[in-house]
Amino acid sequence: xxxxxxxxxxxxxxxxxxxxxxxxxxxxxxxxxxxxxxxxxxxxxxxxxxxxxxxxxxxxxxxxxxxxxxxxxxxxxxxxxxxxxxxxxxxxxxxxxxxxxxxxxxxxxxxxxxxxxxxxxxxxxxxxxxxxxxxxxxxxxxxxxxxxxxxxxxxxxxxxxxxxxxxxxxxxxxxxxxxxxxxxxxxxxxxxxxxxxxxxxxxxxxxxxxxxxxxxxxxxxxxxxxx
Amino acid sequence: xxxxxxxxxxxxxxxxxxxxxxxxxxxxxxxxxxxxxxxxxxxxxxxxxxxxxxxxxxxxxxxxxxxxxxxxxxxxxxxxxxxxxxxxxxxxxxxxxxxxxxxxxxxxxxxxxxxxxxxxxxxxxxxxxxxxxxxxxxxxxxxxxxxxxxxxxxxxxxxxxxxxxxxxxxxxxxxxxxxxxxxxxxxxxxxxxxxxxxxxxxxxxxxxxxxxxxxxxxxxxxxxxxx
Numbered sequence: 001x002x003x004x005x006x007x008x009x010x011x012x013x014x015x016x017x018x019x020x021x022x023x024x025x026x027x028x029x030x031x032x033x034x035x036x037x038x039x040x041x042x043x044x045x046x047x048x049x050x051x052x053x054x055x056x057x058x059x060x061x062x063x064x065x066x067x068x069x070x071x072x073x074x075x076x077x078x079x080x081x082x083x084x085x086x087x088x089x090x091x092x093x094x095x096x097x098x099x100x101x102x103x104x105x106x107x108x109x110x111x112x113x114x115x116x117x118x119x120x121x122x123x124x125x126x127x128x129x130x131x132x133x134x135x136x137x138x139x140x141x142x143x144x145x146x147x148x149x150x151x152x153x154x155x156x157x158x159x160x161x162x163x164x165x166x167x168x169x170x171x172x173x174x175x176x177x178x179x180x181x182x183x184x185x186x187x188x189x190x191x192x193x194x195x196x197x198x199x200x201x202x203x204x205x206x207x208x209x210x211x212x213x214x215x216x217x218x219x220x221x222x223x224x225x226x227x
Numbered sequence: 228x229x230x231x232x233x234x235x236x237x238x239x240x241x242x243x244x245x246x247x248x249x250x251x252x253x254x255x256x257x258x259x260x261x262x263x264x265x266x267x268x269x270x271x272x273x274x275x276x277x278x279x280x281x282x283x284x285x286x287x288x289x290x291x292x293x294x295x296x297x298x299x300x301x302x303x304x305x306x307x308x309x310x311x312x313x314x315x316x317x318x319x320x321x322x323x324x325x326x327x328x329x330x331x332x333x334x335x336x337x338x339x340x341x342x343x344x345x346x347x348x349x350x351x352x353x354x355x356x357x358x359x360x361x362x363x364x365x366x367x368x369x370x371x372x373x374x375x376x377x378x379x380x381x382x383x384x385x386x387x388x389x390x391x392x393x394x395x396x397x398x399x400x401x402x403x404x405x406x407x408x409x410x411x412x413x414x415x416x417x418x419x420x421x422x423x424x425x426x427x428x429x430x431x432x433x434x435x436x437x438x439x440x441x442x443x444x445x446x447x448x449x450x451x452x453x454x
Contacts, residue, residue, distance in 0.1 A: 039266050039267040039268065039348070039350075040266040040350045040371050040375060040378070040379065041266065041368075041370060041371025041372045041375060067378050068351065068378060068379060068380075068381075069377075069378065069380065070374075070377045070378050072374055072377055072378065073378075091355075091381075093320060093349070093351035093352050120351065121266070121350065121378070121379075122320070122349055122350070122351055123266075123267045123348065123349070124295065124320035124347065124349055125320050125352075141268075141370060143268060143368060143370040143393060143396065144267050144268025145268045147297075147299055148267060148268060150296075150297045150299055151267070151294050151295060151296065151297050151299065151300075151348070152267065152295060152348075153295075153296065154295075154318075166370060168399065169370065169396060169399055169400070172395065172396055172399060173396070173426075174426070199400075199401070
């Protein structure tokens with residue numbers, strides 16, 4: 001085991017260097033970048049569709065879609081008329097700094113205010129790898145159950161935002177949002193939590209307004225740095 | 228890259244040797260073993276609870292619960308009065324042959340007919356690692372959406388059984404079971420498919436009867452081998 005630890009550290013350190021390269025590129029372009037994570041089918045792409053619909057006239061949004069294979073999600077996003085790139089990991093269960101670096105040429109970063117990296121659907125490994133983001137955001141959908149913070153703590157610890165999605169299904173599933181909140185805040189007291197339904201639109205206004213503020217704050221910071 | 232490929236192969240080959248060791252132990256004990264996989268919150272533990280309730284008087288069932296941390300699921304299963312072991316991976320996103328090998332001492336295998344290994348909730352990596360099972364079974368819950376076979380093909384290809392769970396939610400989600408079936412069978416024409424609801428109990432009888440037959444076939448094979 002003593003032989004293996006340095007190897008793992010090397011992988012994470014090498015990733016961190018590439019993530020930092022990306023971060024510099026994003027800063028230079030004045031971009032706010034979100035690494036969006038969740039288990040499969042929790043609603044990452046639906047959230048992006050809703051967010052684009054709400055903000056397209058105020059914020060220039062681009063999306064990098066990460067999937068093991070298929071270009072299904074990037075096609076959904078491209079239909080919204082924003083810049084979208086599909087990244088296929090070919091088996092890997094998470095995105096990393098190098099994958100994001102290799103996809104940046106496909107985007108016109110100067111023409112964007114907000115870049116969202118939609119990670120591979122997986123509640124485990126994506127949380128271990130930075131890609132150069134300003135913040136990680138995660139979605140937990142209520143059909144997944146309120147025990148998830150107990151079982152997948154790292155993602156809750158690493159995220160700035162928790163979106164509790166599919167609240168329209170609450171009458172039909174055994175899940176208590178109060179329990180999710182309590183368990184998530186125990187892992188990460190600074191977590192910003194939004195209860196939403198991408199299907200009905202409920203709760204999305206609060207999320208969209210908060211996000212708009214983050215992007216605007218980044219712009220102000222960037223302008224400040226230039227003077 | 229040429230340097231890395233043999234390393235990956237070594238890991239999978241080393242795992243395969245340990246999985247085969249486990250397989251011999253399971254065969255000697257006359258056990259039928261299922262590796263149960265799904266994304267987070269698709270209903271693996273609920274399916275086990277339902278299956279134990281239905282079969283406890285006919286089949287002696289044991290469960291190995293795999294989670295990154297917590298013993299929540301093993302406690303749920305132990306309440307049903309069957310042998311249950313919790314295995315914590317401490318970060319790893321899947322179970323492997325060695326983890327299962329190390330947990331076998333905690334079970335009385337001779338007192339079991341069926342052992343279910345509940346893998347870590349993850350639609351990606353668990354499908355890459357055999358643990359010595361007779362078959363892999365997967366659950367996809369309808370709130371996850373009918374696009375999942377396109378995006379996570381390996382698990383559908385590796386599984387003998389697909390359980391489509393939470394069909395009671397079909398009126399409230401955008402998911403077409405016919406589309407799941409079609410896409411899954413395109414990846415794996417031999418897939419046995421059951422539509423179930425662990426909440427209402429719908430469809431579980433067909434699954435339970437099929438499972439009972441598999442366990443009984445293994446017993447007959449085992450008795451044949453002994454004579």
